[in-house]
Amino acid sequence: MPPAVRPRRAALCAVTALTALTAVVVTPAPATPATSAATAAFPASAAKPAAHGEPLELRFGACPESVPEPPAPDRVECGELAVPLDHEKPHGERIRIAVSRVPASGTPAERRGVLLVNPGGPGGSGLPYAVTKRAKLPASVRRAYDVIGFDPRGTGRSAPADCGPMGGLFEQPGADPVPVGPEAEVAYLKSLDRMADDCADGVGDALPHLSTAETARDMDAIRAALGEPRTHFLGVSYGSYLGAAYAHLFPHRVGRMVLDSVVGPGSWYDFDVRQSRELLRQRAVFFAWAARNESRFGLGGTAADVRDAYEHTRRGLADRPQQGFGAAEFDRAVYRALGRTERWQPLADGIRAYLRDGDAARLRPADPHDSPASRTFEAANRTVKCADGPGPTPARILADLHSARRADPLPVLTGMEASTCAYWHHRPTRHTPLGSPDAPPVLLVASEHDPVTPVEGAHRLAERLPGSRLVTLHDDYSHGVFASRGNACVDGTAAAYLVDGTLPDADVHCTGPGLPEPTP
Template identity: 70%
Template sequence: MRRPTRPAAVLCAVAATATALPPTVPTAAAAAAQPAAAIAFGPCPASVPAPPPPARVECGTLSVPLDHARPRGPHLSIAVSRVRATGTPAERRGILLVNPGGPGGSGLPYAVTKRAKLPERVRRAYDVIGFDPRGTGRSAPADCGAMGGLFAAPAPDPLPRDRSAEREHLGSLRRLADDCAAGLGPALPHLSTEETARDMDAVRAALGERSTGFLGVSYGSYLGAAYAALFPQRVGPMVLDSVVGPEDWYAFDLRQARALLRQRETLFTWLAAHREHFALGSTASAVRAAYGRVRAGLAARAVDGFGPAEFDRAVYRALGRTERWAPLGEGLRTYLRDGTVEGLRPAAPFDGRDSRTYEAANRAVKCADGPGPTPGRVAADLRRLRGLDPLPVLTGIEASACAYWHHRPESRTRLGSPTGSPAAPPALLVASQHDPVTPAEGARAMQRVLPGSRLVTLENDYSHGVFASRGNACVDDAVAAYLVDGTLPRGELRCQGPGLPEIP
């Protein structure tokens, strides 16, 4: 098995040896010396909601090189949104770039939707800046076409149970990679975390700021660590929430898949504890059997385009947020009672994201960030997951497509110090103790490679996304104090979470 590799742009923090940047890649100092273009702000598209008065949102675009190593080459436009600080000039702390995750998540409306949940003193202190990362939303959206049949409804069962099914599964990954190579063309190697981090610095420069604060959730934490690696002297307060650890994408996907199995066991136990409401069984094993009957029934006969692949996606989505557990349990009950799937089908698939752009950008970024697994490793890991549980949830293992990706970097650019840059200020990391989407051990691993960083853990919590999301005053106050006053916790801060959900 090949040794794990590291994300290209984060390697400043974790590389075993350091080498100089290639001379064709502009350094942060050189980029700062170049005149920065300004962003002409104006009205936003209808997809961006208006914030409550007196705040208002404005949008614009910024032209950046497709390949930052070739600044005179082809360019693309990055869509940017801004909600200015509402406090006095004395309260203002600068800009706070925000990213909602993915990779593949659109950030243009996030400046409004996330800002609405931020503590008031943070809204008064910062211009909140959203942006669509390259390949998403309105920033040269990625289009891979059919992606090997990914969007067929119902899609084939994604869980291969024998060698023949494994070969078909690998064939679908090859077709997906071929479709992305054809659809993305010359952009294929450049829809990467490192290039996006360089776009972030171009946005900072265009706004006339010497440094930028940053709030990144999930993949946004990975992007923030990449920015800190590349531009340590441009980093202001940085909050990394629900942290993706400093590892290669395929290893992360497998770690997530194992965490999802643990979370699903917790869900089964919870559903059994509320057997009067859900009627799925009085023990976790009985609920598991009911779950298996639902999936087997959908595999035998899809209902209204909803089959086992769609079921697994709905389960994946529900496992990440405890407020979705009761609707999932009720959907299982309804299907077993009358065969309908409306209770299982999410009202807004992919949380409202454009699913085709999201799925294309997700694979493009993960595979551009570094070499992927071999086909043999993909098949072997599927067998290992089936050994852990006969019904694993494979939805989040997107980096398996990198086994056939047409752009396959064999090494990663080493960017600076092997332990991170001492020039970057300490970051604040936030984690939920039982988050199955970005397991908490990723935050601890990232903390080790970001010198001086602190970790805030929401204990007894089972959801993805913590700060200005879970409504926890202990977490929100600590992060606000860091963003506004620069005050870090003295050591690791443990906040008490809500525990398992109540029945609505």
């Protein structure tokens, strides 16, 4: 049995609400630059509890400095919405959800409503995404929609999860993420157990409520606060999972929904295992690509040569870490690079520089793993995954580790976050339901060779959303497609659906860019 739940920290505390969730109003305010006025709108205690008896309102004003200013004449404005910690207890404790808005740039006749957006994760901050993603959207979509970003509960400025040391996750250099032998495996399982204890200490009795289903209910509260009859939504990666959860809970409130780089239905742990296998396939493609460009990278003329260079680099960093950068940090950099082909050249250059000069500087990511934003992301990621359904058993974790090492002695296991759920203090009894036959058909988008969210997830989710259409970008190897890859076929299809509301008559097949040509 798990130990008694600890009191949660101030970041997740809330007080009793006296007003109903339906009592929501929106009070627009002129947008102002994110200067000192932003401090008044978003105090340092960004996750402060809702005040006792405070109306459930969404007032817009200045944004924090983390939200960039869009190009003129567009403007961005931010606010907070108090929502129940547990939506089944609408008069109970509440937390605040941070929301941003960039108004539509078109005429009133062109306006189609609000488009909520989510960048993925779980754990990704959506507050600045209203600006950054909107800038990449086709002009017709920008003219038609107010783009609404929000930090999902547990992330960013929305009652951020705090798991403290997370079982040593932020120690540098970290333990090798591929344990070999009984002693290393026991140490690995113990680190997962400590991580679960740390999250229970930090998050406390909010642990069951930082879930995708509760966030989907927050989305509907945002819709109601904005006075909109339907939720139009663009979700990328985990955002597709969130959108599908919303479609299950509120099928008759679903408007036009684009789910990009789709996480399929089922267990997060099963998803992590599938992803780890796809990463091996992608890494083999990377090795062959670097070999074809031997004159540029100098890592060898065959995939086996490049793999030897890769293994030599990893082994050297495992034996002699550089300023906290060892095997775990190298694997993290590889995991990030394999998801987007534009990151392959920097990875190959980093390996070459290490082998030539013994310097790992070019392999280090720009953002430190133990930064405050990264700590919140890692905590929210595991907290949400473990709140969304049952976790694996320790025996299954070890069996899958052995299977992964049989497939390849050096697997990439950085994305196995749901392993922590084996020791979680809150044990959900079922997985988050996704999709509904009562929801209108939506548009799914996928890259043919995406290793982060394999294309099979889109096919499986389509079965839960009858009549939906899938846009596949063939001969593409990257994660994130719509308004991301610059593909006119994908972007044009999605834009026409969002603006006109008409789905294609059949699934759409677009031609992708293939593998990149390295620059000199």
